[in-house]
Amino acid sequence: LNSIFLTETIYSVGLRPYAVVVADVNSDTKPDIVIANQGSETVSILLNKGNGNFSPQTIYSVGLRPYSVAVADVNSDNQPDIIIANSGSNSSSVLLNAGNGTFSPQVAFAVGSSPDSVAVVDVNNDNKPDIVTVNVKSSTVSILLNIGNGTFSSQITYSVG
Structure with a gap:
């Protein structure tokens, strides 16, 4: 098989990008890129232009050392929200769409x-x-129950390991 690759395009994101999720965050049916940046305590969003290119990053502040990112509608408005695990601040950030x-x-x-x-x-x-x-250092799992409108209960913790 002969494969042809186009020239790579490099997009700027925050310092030490660590985790990524691909999801349509602006409801245009095109997959966008969401990146957790450990070194800058930010999340970067690259919106898909639909032609194989993405818009320059939009940056949002989150907690210290974001290690993991998820996208889900947590406030029942049919728009995907961003959820981050912040390893350095022992928190989970919720950014509502x-x-x-x-x-x-x-x-x-x-x-x-x-x-x-x-x-x-x-x-x-x-x-x-x-x-x-x-939660690695405490050898636990935390559960935050959704109480509506993008708000959550205090953590319920289970020991593991």
Whole structure:
């Protein structure tokens, strides 16, 4: 097979990009790129222009050393929100989608020590996605139950390992 590759395009993001998720964050049916940047305590969003190119990054502040990123609608407005595990600040940041691929400033929720991974799933069957983090230094899992409108309960912690 002969393969032809186009010239690479390099996009600027924050310092020490660590985690990435691809999702349509501006409801235009095109996959956008969301990156957690450890070195700058930010998340970068590159919106897909639809022609194989992306817009320059839009930057939002999050907690210290963001290690993991997820995208899910946590406030039932049919728009994907951004959820981050911040290893250095022992928190999970929630950035609610304000429309057109823009986001509100982060709201941080306390979790265990050094959360290195985040997942968003309905753990209690109430049809609202909850936040789950794996906390390396405390050997725990934290669950933040979704209480509506993008707000979450205090963590419920389970020991693991």
